[in-house]
Amino acid sequence: MTDISRLLNSRGLLKKRLLRLVKLLAYALPLGLLISLIFFPLLALGAFSLSIPLSDWVILLTDHIPPYLSNTLLLVLGGGFACLVWGVSCAWLTANFNFYGRSYLSWLLILPLACPVYISGFIYSDIFSSTVPGFHGIPVASLLFGAAFYPYVYIFSLAAFKQQSMDYVWAAQTMGLSNLQIFKRISLPIALPFISFGLLLAVIEIINDFGLVNHYSINTVSLGIYRVWLGLGDFNGAVGLAIVTLIALMVIMITEAYLLSKRKRYENQSRHIPVRIKRLQPVSSMLCMLWCLLPIAIGFLVPVGFLAFHALKGDGDDGGGDRLQDLGAALVNTFTLIIAAIFIILVCAILINYSARRLSKFWQVAGQSINICYALPGTLLGFTCILFFSKVNQWLPDNWAIGGIMLLLFAYTIRFIPAANRSIHNGLVQITPSMEMATKLFALKPFTSLTKIHLPLLKGALISSCLIIFAELLKELPLVLILRPFNFETLASFTYQYASDERLGLASLPALLIIFTGIPVLYVLHRSLTAARGEKHF
The missing domain is CATH 1.10.3720.10 (MetI-like)
Structure with missing residues (x-):
């Protein structure tokens, strides 16, 4: 009887370990792939730098770069x-x-x-x-x-x-x-x-x-x-x-x-x-x-x-029909890119933070490490993305080559995912362990828990993330100039095209569209970020 109980206990322990391993793989594998995909262009840049001869590095560091x-x-x-x-x-x-x-x-x-x-x-x-x-x-x-x-x-x-x-x-x-x-x-x-x-x-x-x-x-x-x-x-x-x-x-x-x-500063909030x-x-x-x-x-x-x-x-309007048509196309391109980028960024940020929350501290730190990507200049990021995918496309069939809009959306995701990542992380931190225990008590599956419990509680963080990303993408210029397909314009590139040719009269309308589209977004964002606890005048 003792041998049978030991056998059952060992099988039960093995089953628990297998379930724990499956859970680890279910969360860690997608999380690791997402983080790796975000950092791969930077790793490719580091790999290319190793191929530069030492003599060229000396010239670069002494003459060109300073x-x-x-x-x-x-x-x-x-x-x-x-x-x-x-x-x-x-x-x-x-x-x-x-x-x-x-x-x-x-x-x-x-x-x-x-x-x-x-x-x-x-x-x-x-x-x-x-x-x-x-x-x-x-x-x-x-x-x-x-x-x-x-x-x-x-x-x-x-x-x-x-x-x-x-x-x-x-x-x-x-x-x-x-x-x-x-x-x-x-x-x-x-x-x-x-x-x-x-x-x-x-x-x-x-x-x-x-x-x-x-x-x-x-x-x-x-x-x-x-x-x-x-x-x-x-x-x-x-x-x-x-x-x-x-x-x-x-x-x-x-x-x-x-x-x-x-x-470090501590404040007595009750007083x-x-x-x-x-x-x-x-x-x-x-x-x-x-x-x-x-x-x-x-x-x-x-x-x-x-x-x-x-x-x-x-000023300079010498046949505005075609130009208005081009402006309309640039407007559609801009909002299409923004909507697609916001959707991709939010999905990736939610997956990263939700998966990291259910794993160890290591994965939580790894999930927040991608915030450094916001500091990357657009020209640097565009350059590294082209370097990376030029090698990736060599291994892909011609019909599967990555470029154009897909490459631009990928760069957008890397550049602006820190804005959503930080907001969603701060929102998840405020969800108490008791709420997590409630999901286990009702035997909710992870996806159900995410959609029924976490996402409604993250509504404010998601809205603020959308506003921040929208305001930034509306003005983004370097990535568009480097990665856009031929004859593809956004409001930013359309404005820059005429302004750089010193035709400010033609650049005025798209520029005003950028400005006045961004004002309501900034106002709502400002109100949410600077809401005071109360003011008294004397």
């Missing part, structure tokens, strides 16, 4: 500083003080994100290049980058300042500190993690830019990969520049994460006292309003006003 890196660094420092000054100061003013137009300015300050920076660059070049010597330089480009990307810093800084409790302010006031001293010693250090993340996003966008630096002839790493590869035909030079750029971006992101990990808005005197109120209007004017009002003037005037 100018691109130095120009990029100068733009990052200048543009990042402008983003930091405008973003943090405007966020602090709108979060703590009541001045003329504050309720409108608090969301108008995000509008420059709707206007692609290359459009602003073309417009200001058309206005000032003939009268201002040396206009096409790094200082002007840095100013335009600051006016275009400061909303990243502003949104996260505003959320941080609104979440701070009045306890800190009252304690500082009892010590006799002024408003400026409270900002420097209390508010700014507490909000630093939020500010640094917004600044990181702005820096990534500056590095990723192609249109403005190309028009202003500033050799950055993003433009350098494109010119060295397609302009000069130097394949090794493009690979070397891409590798150095990738390493530099990884160092930046790892350093930022390490520095933030050293800063949180909402921020109380202070009323300013008329002169101070007017100065605050003018200061907040400055970046809005540079990054949005002037470009949009210029575009609207030319669109109403009809």
